[in-house]
Amino acid sequence: MTELNRLNITAAQESMLKEYLSQLCQANGRVRLTGSSDPTVLWQEHVTDCLYLASAVEGTEKIIDVGTGGGLPGVVLAVCFPKSHVTLLDSQKKKAVQLGKIVEALELENVSVISARSEELAAARREEWDCAVARAVCEAPVLAEYLSPLVRQGGCLLAMKGPAWEEEVLPVQGKWSALGLSEPRALPYQLGESARVILRWDKVAAIDKKYPRRPGRAEKIGWWKNA
Numbered sequence: 564m565t566e567l568n569r570l571n572i573t574a575a576q577e578s579m580l581k582e583y584l585s586q587l588c589q590a591n592g593r594v595r596l597t598g599s600s601d602p603t604v605l606w607q608e609h610v611t612d613c614l615y616l617a618s619a620v621e622g623t624e625k626i627i628d629v630g631t632g633g634g635l636p637g638v639v640l641a642v643c644f645p646k647s648h649v650t651l652l653d654s655q656k657k658k659a660v661q662l663g664k665i666v667e668a669l670e671l672e673n674v675s676v677i678s679a680r681s682e683e684l685a686a687a688r689r690e691e692w693d694c695a696v697a698r699a700v701c702e703a704p705v706l707a708e709y710l711s712p713l714v715r716q717g718g719c720l721l722a723m724k725g726p727a728w729e730e731e732v733l734p735v736q737g738k739w740s741a742l743g744l745s746e747p748r749a750l751p752y753q754l755g756e757s758a759r760v761i762l763r764w765d766k767v768a769a770i771d772k773k774y775p776r777r778p779g780r781a782e783k784i785g786w787w788k789n790a
């Protein structure tokens with residue numbers, strides 16, 4: 564399999580991302596937005612990681628980052644692609660409030676911050692985005708149920724995953740069409756010592772009207788059990 568490359572950024576983008584990390588560390592003192600508050604660790608393990616995703620979404624107009632927390636990967640994508648519009652979504656209001664302040668301080672005009680669960684947003688703004696991305700939110704099958712109702716037919720879903728990704732997708736093999744999706748494709752890359760992948764599903768058909776289900780149903784009753 565061909566390895567994914569990290570997106571090359573300009574000096575101006577690098578300096579904006581460093582400013583983002585500085586804002587993130589300050590905000591972390593108010594609300595826990597990310598595990599580490601060390602800018603070097605955040606750069607090496609978080610921003611660098613998201614730059615691999617960036618090479619997979621280049622050219623996409625409307626992106627939504629579901630479960631964005633402190634803005635990862637969405638803020639990195641917004642800095643890399645000023646012509647794209649990036650929606651940052653998190654169910655925790657206190658995180659969204661702090662993230663809104665970071666976005667304002669960075670003067671990022673191509674970003675919206677929304678506090679809601681993905682199921683609520685998808686009910687109101689069904690299949691509106693070209694691409695939905697997520698990092699460290701939940702296992703792939705549940706995540707796909709969150710993301711698919713937000714994405715238009717012809718768009719794609721991208722999930723950043725560690726080495727255990729195969730265990731997550733195996734039980735659902737051959738069933739993804741129930742969510743209007745192709746079988747997932749793994750785009751591998753290496754982050755330091757860690758073998759990682761971006762899982763990509765193409766949205767090949769409109770999703771059934773029963774999705775999104777009510778908030779919380781996706782974790783309780785796996786969609787694939789009846790598919």
Ligand SMILES: C[S@@+](CC[C@H](N)C(=O)[O-])C[C@H]1O[C@@H](n2cnc3c(N)ncnc32)[C@H](O)[C@@H]1O
Pocket residue numbers: 597629630631632633634635636652653654655658679680681682697698699700709
């Ligand atoms: C572990 S954090 C990951 C944050 C960030 N993506 C990162 O890589 O650092 C997961 C976030 O997903 C949010 N989340 C979980 N399920 C969600 C849903 N259905 N809709 C919106 N946000 C959700 C949580 O509130 C939490 O902030």
